[in-house]
Amino acid sequence: MSRGRAGRKLTLAVGLALLASLVAPGSSAVAAANGAEYVRAKAVVLPATTGPATPSIAADRFWELQLNLCNSGIAGCYSQGRSIPEAAGLISQVRPNLVTLNEICANDVPDRLAPALAQAWPGDRIYHVFNPAVRRDTGTPVKCNNGQDYGNAVLGRVSAASYQGVNAWRGKYTSQDSGNEQRTFACAYAVGDHLACATHLSASSEPEALAQCRSLLFDVVPSIRSAEGLVGKTIVGGDFNLEYDTADPENAQKCVPSGHIRKGDGDVQHVVFSNDNAFVSTTRYGMTHTDHDGFLVRLTKP
Template sequence: MSRRSAAVLAIAAAFGLGTLVPSAAPAAAAERFWELQLNLCNSGVPGVNCYAQGRSIIEGGDLIARLRPNMVTLNEICANDLPDYLVPSLVKAWPGDRVYAQFAPALRRDTGTPVKCANGQDYGNAVIVRVAAANYQGVKTYSGRYAGQDGGNEQRTYVCVYAIGDHLGCATHLSASSEPVALAQCRSLLFDVIPQIRAAEGVTGKTIVGGDFNLEYDTSDPENAQNCVPPGHIRKGDNDVQHVVFSNDIAFVSTSKYGMSHTDHDGFLVRLTKP
């Protein structure tokens, strides 16, 4: 026993306070971890009614800067949207920390080459992650095309970033024309791809997946979004087709939706904490 602890007990005895037990050190506080899912509809392809001449990128970036998420999953963006505005928005939100982004294009069935936005840039999905500077140990990235696809020319893909020692985050955009195919793609990512990445990297948990699944939560539907959630994981949705699935070693706090003027999807924020 330290001299200070002995003195505390002696004072307690002298004043008839009974036995005082020195308090244990306080438990470390859980770390705030917020995930923001955005479908920004920025392809510019003719006939896509939600396209707004790039204004959704400014709107999405401003939301990122305001909400300060730890991770952002993005659908329907052009490759240069990341360095032009979206990544700087997260850097602005977390000055001094490490911010990393990875983009993966959708692929054409006929050529196997990237699908293009109207401006000629690659079109697809991305993950942006923030890691506290003191915790940064580097990142590793993974991306791929699903084996199962619908009959359209746009073949769906996923992209994942492993922030070493911190978390594994993935983004995807699933088939829009076939719910059975979308469910199969979702299960491929959650039940096959992610366990393979975890095994390769020695990751045991702290995994977050966000995206436009083109599936709704509906217990009467065989293609219920909940049917692609593995054991040990939790799903939260926006009451439409956007979902975030996370491993249950991350604690759920709350969700919020943010109406967007220049895309046809809400911004969907999932507030989490991780040990």
């Protein structure tokens, strides 16, 4: 793995143009933070559904499931799309409040994963926000081998009683490694309930991965919270391509701001959350059709 920092940054004008090309019509409020550019976007919110009664849970229970599903069709861990129904089954089983997703194709969420979460929470509101990775050479979305855009997504649930709408943000790091796949993030603010972001950081340079992680956690997230008038209730999950290792200059703990807590899967997946969410426990779920475990972090929130 390369340890050298690529250090190649897009100019602000080029970066904003690329972002504008990737957001839906009507997106606005282009912003820049240290090491990233991002814009307001539109979340997809499913109509409330009906279904069989599900077991009741404590109102303050908040569970986050992190999944890297290796569904591009290009990487060696690809399993002919079978990671998606496997993940849908895990979502139905676990009933998380939030799912952060990496290495998926654009239709994986609306076709399989969002319906699984909706079936787990009949009557509540389910939202999702997808953001593709970007090709360095063309400035266009990276594609799965099926032709769909490839990237990250936030998939979440808000109780019917608490639902006040969902605001979305999508962005790209200006600091990238020298590869053609440029890394991005997706964020969603469920108004009055929580802010959640998903990201997949550089795989070829740990210094770049740490720089991207710090940009998101130290700059982008506080800026979005300020724009939304939110204090606390924040969760960021993803494949950081960083390990927790106090002897490593690129220790994952170095991208955890004050007032936040990090929990990892023992490898490169992490969930960072504001400490107004109380930590309960974690569970790793072995996955047959991807090379990463499903990583569940159980929280309670005020």
